[in-house]
Amino acid sequence: MTIDDLTHNIGEWLRGVGPMCDVVISSRVRLARNLVGQPFLSSASASEKTEIYRHLTHEISSNELSQHGFLVDLEDTDEIDRQFLVERHLISRQQAAEEGSRGVSIWPDETTAIMINEEDHLRVQALRSGLQLETLWQEVNKLDDSLSQQLEFAFDRQLGYLTACPTNIGTGIRVSVMLHLPGLKLSREIEKVSRATRDMNLAVRGLYGEGTEAVGDLYQVSNQTTLGKSEEQILEEFGGKVIPKVVEYERSARETLAGKHPHQLDDHIWRAYGLLCHARCLSTAEALSLLSHLRMGIQMGRFDKVDIKTLNEVFLLIQPAHLQKVAGRSLNGVARSIARASCLRDRLTA
């Protein structure tokens, strides 16, 4: 299997199924792990990095659970392909941009990926559509146990798993969900999310991580505290309390809009559809914001010209690296806007 094979599919996380999938697009659980007796990557020399990379890839490819993954050596991968993996949430932007020996092992169905030599030696992540934190935790926990049979991870009784950044020590767990919140956005109640997430000290970001705009009404919520709480406790507070509350806010905002302003709401959705079917140039941000309205229309049962599967496919296909991979060459910004508009016309009017 290669990166090119991924182009023809969408990952499990974009299937649009699972609990609360009308609001929760996807969930992810990630563990940070480092080898004992080795420097972290922050102070490792180039040759130490290569040595660590060789050791880890060897062990990962002989592990009974991870041997099915296919390995991508990111040092040998061009920029468009690296960006392509970022768009599919299989590697981080940081890992794409970094230099030196690094890579990722990807499960063919894209539910699991092990980043090697990111900020930590290993970042094991599982990713699924809808709110499925329990399942994800079981998956990464099992994989972590299995890898621990072959690899010894740095650990301290008091501080737990040791990581390059002191903000990740303890469980080393990062739980995050991607939420679609057009209702709260339209009714200007997005501050409710801030209030709901404050008590548990959760971070809220835009689609592409820290400091980015909430393009397409997509918000990523993740835990920040990793020490002093067990994995189960973090998952329970997160998936059992905070997220269902935000989902309730969003659902009730949508209901209010539908009750009070049904014509404006439909106009919103149908105008977005009109633009998507006829525009000749579209930026990523504009396309994502129009697609957000369609998604809301589909989820509310007010729009049926496009199904959710097609919508999720185009969601990936219109992103810069995906467009360039389909085109088979690199495209400048203007060419991408044209290709994006054309892709949307093709897919949405079929």
Added chain:
Amino acid sequence: MHFLCQNCNEAKATVHITDTYPEKRSRHLCEECAAKEGVIFKQSHETTQEILQQFIKHKIAQRPESDEPCPQCGMTVRDFQAKGLVGCPDCYTVFGEFLAPLIERAHEGANRHVGKVPVTADRTIRKQTGLLRLKRELKDAIEKENYEEAARVRDQIKALETA
């Protein structure tokens, strides 16, 4: 060219957006107004990254008394301030006192792990602390030009690393 926020007409516009509804138009807003509209998300509480940055800045102003490197990886407090990352697992022991206030702030006052423990925990910890002790001994031996002792310690390190 500097725009003023089209909403409040007071602050500098730093967020530039293109609306598609009710008509296609560009708007220029300040951060606060953009956050109010939900265009950008501004968290009401501090992010852990902000805590880390503040800690680094504050500690730089104080200047650390000692700049002894970690015997295991060579990291100094100064290196940590530059990157916000420590250099190896043992840095947490070597710079324990220095890092403790940061760890407590970043983790809502917590200072003790209560989650998963790997099956190999005891062996791992013995290895970690053993390596740290031996590297210190190695450094001492070299400083004292006791090369016989240094060679002996080096062999022990190798044995422990491959154990």
